[in-house]
Amino acid sequence: MTTRPTVRLRPQANARRIRHGFPWVYANELVTDRRTKALAAGSIATLEDNDRRPLATVAITPASKIICRVLDLDPNADIATDWIKARISAAYTHRERLYDTPFYRLIHAEADDLPGVVIDRFGDVAVMQPNAAWADQLQDVLADALVEVTGVTTVIKNASGRARSLEGLDEENAVLCGAAPDFIEVPMNGAIYIADMIAGQKTGLFFDQRDNHAFVKSLSQGATVLDVFSHVGGFSLAALAGGAASAVAVDGSAAALDLATRGADLAGFADRFKTRQGDAFDVMTQMQQNGLGFDVVICDPPAFAPNKNALDAGLRAYERVARLGANLIVPEGGYLTLCSCSHTATPDKFRLACVRGIGRAGRRAQLIRTGYAGPDHPQHPQLAESGYLKALTFRIF
Structure with missing residues (x-):
């Protein structure tokens, strides 16, 4: 193996944390001299502690706040x-x-x-x-x-x-x-999803909600279902597979709703499935004004709080979603599932925002389930960011 560069932790950096498996070194923890700054992004290097003892094999990106990613605790690992x-x-x-x-x-x-x-x-x-x-x-x-x-x-x-x-x-x-x-049919939870391999969001489909889709499916026999921020119909198609009487998918993307409709057609759900394109907040407000109500409502928005600077505004947005969703549960009661994929909105903060929103709607609730991403999305035990997904299901009164 060719000789590779070395980089070194600052005295105040916690070398023990790296030894115990934390996968990142932040820019303010590393000695960033002229030699280190000159390294090409993606360079493989040996990380040393402040006493110049080898710690790990890392990949370095000098311009990033996460300046090193730990690849292996073996300082001599051959990354090949x-x-x-x-x-x-x-x-x-x-x-x-x-x-x-x-x-x-x-x-x-x-x-x-x-x-x-x-x-x-x-x-x-x-x-x-x-x-x-x-x-x-x-x-x-x-x-x-x-x-x-x-x-x-x-x-x-x-x-x-x-x-x-x-x-x-x-x-x-x-x-x-x-x-x-261009497209792939994905069977999951008794439904069929259409994944767009070229122009779809992220990798084309969100596998992380699989278990949460299954729980909503279990609640949906004979129910009227509203799936807001639906993407390609994740929750609504699963609900139909569970025997929902009807399901409405709401999303801002016409292309995503077209894929949801194709999935419903393939699974034989077309007669029970409708879509509505538009801004989710506007559509939910209009539905409430029109006196509509549903037995099961799911809101799975994009990350409203992608970073700490956006956290306060993001929590207010989650609260608003919860209020609008609770307002659309039929007066005699039903189920409301609220999701967040923002890692900065911790489970406690997200739950409190949801509870405030439900309270502002004048409804009472029981929290009956807290869901996360499925086991194919393992969490790194020292990295909160890897446990980003939360799905709270409330019984609404």
Whole structure:
């Protein structure tokens, strides 16, 4: 292995935290001399503590607030094909134990020991987001390892998202191997979802809500259902699979609603499914003004609080969603599921915002379930950001 650069922690940095598995080094924890600043983004380096004792193998991005990502606690680890294959193989073994169909999140970044890398599997197709500079540079090695370990035949690079811009990376999508289909049918919870492989959000479908979809499905026999911020019909199609009398999907994207309609048609739900395009807040307000009510309402908005600076405004938005959603539950009562994918909105803060919103609607509630992402989205035990998803289901009176 060729000699590689070394970088060193500042005296005030907590080396023990790194030894115990914390996966990041922040810019204010690292000695950033001229030599360190000159390193190319994505460079593999040896991290030393303040006494120059080797700590770990890291990838460095000098311009990022997360200046180092810990790749391996072995300071001499060779970050090459065999290393990558071993990480993918360990993650693959876990998913194959969980699911009997090849549709799941295969790699969940730091929690699967591949920092900054997200990979979702859609049968023979894998969609990869190399959101860190080191992974972007090794994208072909990652793709080859994916094919060898899992047997997929197509690997698509999705370069959208805020994380890549923070690393100074481009937004250019690419097919790294194989031939990419435009759409893939994904069976899940008795429904059929249509994933857009090329122009869809993120990797084309959100697998993280699988278990929360299943719970809403269990509540939906004979129910009227409203699915707000529906994307491709995640909750509404699952509810129809559970025997819902009807479901309405609301989203701002006509393309997403078209895919939801296609999924409903394929599953035989078309006669019970409707869509409404528009701003979710406006649509919910209009529905309330028109006296509409539903037995089950789900609101799964985008991240209203993507960072700490947006937290206060984000919590107010979640409170407003809760108020509007509670107002649309039929007077005799029903169920309201409220979701957040903002890691800065901690479970306690999100729950309190939801409770305030329900109270402002003049309704009472029982919290009957707290849900998170499924087990194919493991949480890194030292990284709160990896436990971003919360789904609270209330019984409304």
